[in-house]
Amino acid sequence: MGLTACVLAVDAGNSKTDVAVVAADGSVLATARGGGFRPPVVGVEAAVDAVADAVGRAFAAAGVSSVEHVSACLANADFPVEERQLAAALRTRAWGPDVEVRNDTFAILRAGVTEPRGVAVVCGAGINCVGMRPDGRTARFPALGRISGDWGGGWGLAEEALWHAARAEDGRGVDTDLARVLPLHFQLPSMYALIEALHLEEIAPARRHELTPVLFATAAAGDRVARSLVDRLADEVVSMATVALTRLDLLDEETPVLLGGSVLAARHPQLDDGVRELLAARAPKAVPRVVTARPVLGAALLGLDRAGASPEVQARTRTYYEA
Numbered sequence: 001m002g003l004t005a006c007v008l009a010v011d012a013g014n015s016k017t018d019v020a021v022v023a024a025d026g027s028v029l030a031t032a033r034g035g036g037f038r039p040p041v042v043g044v045e046a047a048v049d050a051v052a053d054a055v056g057r058a059f060a061a062a063g064v065s066s067v068e069h070v071s072a073c074l075a076n077a078d079f080p081v082e083e084r085q086l087a088a089a090l091r092t093r094a095w096g097p098d099v100e101v102r103n104d105t106f107a108i109l110r111a112g113v114t115e116p117r118g119v120a121v122v123c124g125a126g127i128n129c130v131g132m133r134p135d136g137r138t139a140r141f142p143a144l145g146r147i148s149g150d151w152g153g154g155w156g157l158a159e160e161a162l163w164h165a166a167r168a169e170d171g172r173g174v175d176t177d178l179a180r181v182l183p184l185h186f187q188l189p190s191m192y193a194l195i196e197a198l199h200l201e202e203i204a205p206a207r208r209h210e211l212t213p214v215l216f217a218t219a220a221a222g223d224r225v226a227r228s229l230v231d232r233l234a235d236e237v238v239s240m241a242t243v244a245l246t247r248l249d250l251l252d253e254e255t256p257v258l259l260g261g262s263v264l265a266a267r268h269p270q271l272d273d274g275v276r277e278l279l280a281a282r283a284p285k286a287v288p289r290v291v292t293a294r295p296v297l298g299a300a301l302l303g304l305d306r307a308g309a310s311p312e313v314q315a316r317t318r319t320y321y322e323a
Helices: 044-062 080-091 105-111 153-170 178-185 191-199 205-220 224-247 269-282 295-307 311-322
Strands: 003-012 017-022 028-034 064-074 098-103 118-123 127-132 138-140 255-260 286-290
Touching: 003 044, 003 295, 017 044, 017 295, 028 044, 028 311, 044 064, 044 080, 064 080, 064 105, 064 295, 080 098, 098 105, 098 295, 105 118, 105 127, 105 255, 105 295, 118 224, 127 224, 138 224, 153 178, 153 191, 153 205, 153 224, 178 191, 178 205, 205 224, 205 269, 224 255, 224 269, 269 286, 295 311
Parallel strands: 003 064, 064 098, 118 255, 255 286
Antiparallel strands: 003 017, 017 028, 118 127, 127 138
16 A cells, blocks of 8 residues: 555545546556445435445555546536535545546546547436537536526426326326326336326336337327427537537537536437437537546546646556457
């Protein structure tokens, strides 16, 4: 023990935490995985404890006791004040003297580009968008749901599907196959039965996310209502990306637009085609592509950016994760 590595990279999402210890030459010395990072649920200290467990295992495997730079991309770091609060909490753990905290969407963006320049839209359970330039300028959204103007994400799509299905069954809305396939997914006979089961929590609330793939399958089968929801999501994705590009003065430059998160990474044809067609119309110079690299790579590269690492050093880290 007693050695000092260059970067501790942390990608902490709601469901899991990935960490990596990276040497000054870009070699990945050790990695570890831990539980989810949910400070709004368990409190900041308990959330950081979950990260600390993974960090401790990675440090032990790497044979180090500290690093020069801590690069942490964290879920629930939605405002600069939250980034500062979480950075202060990480500093108390004495993992390294230089601590930088960003929203976890920045990890996906940096993982997909060779320099810190571009825009990323992430659509998993929720939806978010960030952008950055090498000069340090960034663009971002609060991404707190409806109160911050958001629409979409897997959870939001499931809620919309339930809304349309309920209205179709009781006569307030137009007919849609969603009224039949959503309850069928839970082996229930009707939307009335599904609404009751969800309300009484006979079906755990977290299981609502299972309805998002059902929505996409129903859209692929041609259902008009389901297809309209997929089209609206494509419009939301492109709206966020276009605003971020405009804020960063990148709308008229060839710029990567990275698409990440479970919903976008699934490459649903209607959604994928819709995003690309709308981007071509609204931001013709944008270059869309789906990010498949693990986000902790982005956290590591952001740390290496801060350390002034050469492209060759960064390429060594990228090779480790893309091999």
